[in-house]
Amino acid sequence: MKQRWSRWALTAGALTISATAFAAGPSAEMLSNACAGCHGTHGGSAGLTMPSLASQSKTAIVEAMKKFKSGERPSSIMGRIAKGYSDEQIDMMGDFFSKQKFHATSQAVDAAKAKKGADLQEANCSRCHLDDGKDGKDDTPVMASQWLPYLQMQMQLYQSGARKMPDKMAEKVKPLSKEDLDALLHFYASVK
Amino acid sequence: MTMQRRDFLKLVGAGAGISAATALSGCAGTGLSDTTGGRRVVVIGGGYGGTIAAKYIRMMDKSIEVVLVERNDHFVSCPFSNLYLGGILPDLSTLTIKYDKLTTNHGVKVVQAEVTGIDAAGHVVQTSRGPIKYDRLVVSPGIGFRTEEIKGYDAKTPEIMPHAWKAGPQTLLLRKQLEAMPDGGTVVLSIPLGPFRCPPGPYERTSMIAMYLKKHKPKSKIIVLDANPDIVSKGKLFKKGWAKYYQGIIDYRPAKKVTEIDTGKMTVLVEGIEEVKGDVINLIPPQRAADIAVAAGLVGDDKRWCPVNMATFESAKHKDVHVIGDASIAGAMPKSGYSANSEAKICATNVVALMNKREIVGLSGINTCYSYITEKEAVSVAAVYTLQDGKIVGVKGSGGVSPDLNEAEAIFAKSWLNNILTEMST
Numbered sequence: 135m136k137q138r139w140s141r142w143a144l145t146a147g148a149l150t151i152s153a154t155a156f157a158a159g160p161s162a163e164m165l166s167n168a169c170a171g172c173h174g175t176h177g178g179s180a181g182l183t184m185p186s187l188a189s190q191s192k193t194a195i196v197e198a199m200k201k202f203k204s205g206e207r208p209s210s211i212m213g214r215i216a217k218g219y220s221d222e223q224i225d226m227m228g229d230f231f232s233k234q235k236f237h238a239t240s241q242a243v244d245a246a247k248a249k250k251g252a253d254l255q256e257a258n259c260s261r262c263h264l265d266d267g268k269d270g271k272d273d274t275p276v277m278a279s280q281w282l283p284y285l286q287m288q289m290q291l292y293q294s295g296a297r298k299m300p301d302k303m304a305e306k307v308k309p310l311s312k313e314d315l316d317a318l319l320h321f322y323a324s325v326k
Numbered sequence: 327m328t329m330q331r332r333d334f335l336k337l338v339g340a341g342a343g344i345s346a347a348t349a350l351s352g353c354a355g356t357g358l359s360d361t362t363g364g365r366r367v368v369v370i371g372g373g374y375g376g377t378i379a380a381k382y383i384r385m386m387d388k389s390i391e392v393v394l395v396e397r398n399d400h401f402v403s404c405p406f407s408n409l410y411l412g413g414i415l416p417d418l419s420t421l422t423i424k425y426d427k428l429t430t431n432h433g434v435k436v437v438q439a440e441v442t443g444i445d446a447a448g449h450v451v452q453t454s455r456g457p458i459k460y461d462r463l464v465v466s467p468g469i470g471f472r473t474e475e476i477k478g479y480d481a482k483t484p485e486i487m488p489h490a491w492k493a494g495p496q497t498l499l500l501r502k503q504l505e506a507m508p509d510g511g512t513v514v515l516s517i518p519l520g521p522f523r524c525p526p527g528p529y530e531r532t533s534m535i536a537m538y539l540k541k542h543k544p545k546s547k548i549i550v551l552d553a554n555p556d557i558v559s560k561g562k563l564f565k566k567g568w569a570k571y572y573q574g575i576i577d578y579r580p581a582k583k584v585t586e587i588d589t590g591k592m593t594v595l596v597e598g599i600e601e602v603k604g605d606v607i608n609l610i611p612p613q614r615a616a617d618i619a620v621a622a623g624l625v626g627d628d629k630r631w632c633p634v635n636m637a638t639f640e641s642a643k644h645k646d647v648h649v650i651g652d653a654s655i656a657g658a659m660p661k662s663g664y665s666a667n668s669e670a671k672i673c674a675t676n677v678v679a680l681m682n683k684r685e686i687v688g689l690s691g692i693n694t695c696y697s698y699i700t701e702k703e704a705v706s707v708a709a710v711y712t713l714q715d716g717k718i719v720g721v722k723g724s725g726g727v728s729p730d731l732n733e734a735e736a737i738f739a740k741s742w743l744n745n746i747l748t749e750m751s752t
Contacts, residue, residue: 158685158686158687158688159688160687160688160689160690160712161675161687161688163675163687164671164672164675164687164688164689164690165690167382167671167675168668168671168690168691168692168710169692170671170749171664171667171668171692171694171742171745171746171749172694172741172742172745172746173745174745174748174749175381175385175749175752179745180744180745180748180749181741181744181745182740182741182744183737183738183741184738184741184742184745210706210728210732210734210735210738211694211706211708211735211738214708214709214724214725214726215692215694215708215710215724215725217710217721217723217724217725218692218709218710218711218712218720218721218723218724218725219710219721219724223690283737
């Protein structure tokens with residue numbers, strides 16, 4: 135951009151227009167920093183119902199934003215915010231947050247539940263939610279260290295049908311009891 | 327956030343003590359008066375805007391020295407202070423932050439001092455602890471009051487008719503007055519003509535005071551004298567909530583501008599003719615940018631608010647000085663805490679760009695704001711902002727208010743507060 139500007143300035147000769155008038159569009163960082171008031175600096179949330187976006191799967195963020203925008207995924211405020219961005223900008227934000235350092239949280243979880251959840255994760259979820267839910271390289275969202283109230287809220291939305299589960303996930307979740315699911319969430323919240 | 331309640335009460339209970347301590351350290355000097363090394367940004371004000379500007383400049387460019395000048399050693403959030411008035415919060419401790427982690431985590435130099443003047447030509451900030459030189463200055467001073475427009479208002483008025491529009495001792499005082507008021511009493515809340523800090527704030531306050539009265543003093547009522555022709559923000563939702571929960575308690579009167587007061591008789595006068603008496607009077611005066619911004623010549627032709635280049639928040643009045651937050655004229659962005667947070671990042675990004683002679687980065691901002699109507703139900707407003715023809719405008723199709731009062735947003739609001747205060751203090 136800078137190069138293009140100087141070349142243009144050269145051909146334009148004596149034109150003296152302030153550089154501000156020709157400001158580039160918002161950068162990925164500019165777009166993403168605006169989210170940090172709620173989602174924490176660089177996407178590391180301080181809780182309790184706001185998810186961390188740091189190191190999140192880029193695909194997961196982009197899909198979530200597009201679904202908020204279309205109304206397919208239920209929300210209170212995110213739908214109104216997502217409508218403020220182009221698909222290209224959503225892509226830039228997804229890219230920015232996916233590259234931030236993993237945000238480990240310290241939260242109180244039930245140790246017995248977390249232990250049970252670890253076994254359930256291994257048996258049921260680990261083929262997609264790799265590395266105890268820490269890996270967000272593909273399209274599977276990072277679950278590790280997300281705040282428990284956020285995880286519980288989303289599971290409620292899944293259970294009520296307000297948020298649609300991916301088919302592969304629905305298959306695994308269906309046979310699990312309420313207690314099993316709760317244990318799983320305690321496990322994910324405890325992973326650092 | 328982790329401060330003990332006792333320590334906090336010590337702090338806010340002793341307003342005079344704080345000033346005295348500041349004055350005592352006045353002779354200590356700042357060590358920042360001579361040269362800047364060409365890389366110093368001074369930030370005035372440690373609130374929603376200033377803390378974020380200071381932190382983000384340091385995060386983006388460690389070669390820039392950042393000095394944050396703030397008169398207090400802590401900050402009390404205005405957002406959520408209405409919940410203390412309503413009795414939801416037992417004290418202000420969860421609304422209070424300190425600055426030490428901005429120093430340890432980001433290397434922000436915090437100077438506790440009163441700013442007494444700005445010499446824009448000389449690039450110097452005058453403070454109670456001596457002068458501080460700067461290369462660029464970010465001013466985030468908040469609001470001041472146009473008390474001269476209310477006949478009978480003097481320096482003692484806020485002790486009798488608190489505004490509680492800057493959170494801290496004023497908030498504690500208003501709560502104390504509400505507690506002391508006998509059942510059957512009348513609270514008068516006077517709202518000035520906009521623009522003022524936090525457009526939905528007075529109506530959330532009305533809700534919270536009504537909630538307190540309903541629970542503890544059911545024979546009492548609150549008369550709202552609003553200088554504006556109607557509720558300024560989230561109007562339909564507030565009216566719906568009031569009709570549902572506070573019928574007979576809230577007496578809302580639009581287009582009633584208070585022009586005169588009598589603190590002895592505890593009355594206010596609407597347009598010089600209609601007298602209204604209150605047992606508790608919460609008088610929110612009309613507003614402008616904080617005194618320091620006015621004194622420094624940063625306000626525009628209206629003598630109230632600070633015009634800026636909206637791309638960078640650089641003052642239209644003084645070069646190398648930026649104004650953010652409530653004091654600035656930021657187009658469609660409201661005078662809110664989240665706006666100040668967002669403006670601070672836009673400003674920080676471009677202060678760093680300007681100091682490195684790089685191209686200005688295009689603007690993108692957000693506002694989100696929650697208001698409580700009852701202990702369990704809240705509403706929100708949100709928007710995304712961009713720059714169009716040099717002006718900040720809402721992105722078409724984005725934003726709006728909640729469809730209805732709801733319990734989920736009362737929960738989300740607490741997470742909002744937790745995150746934004748954590749961002750400001752870590």
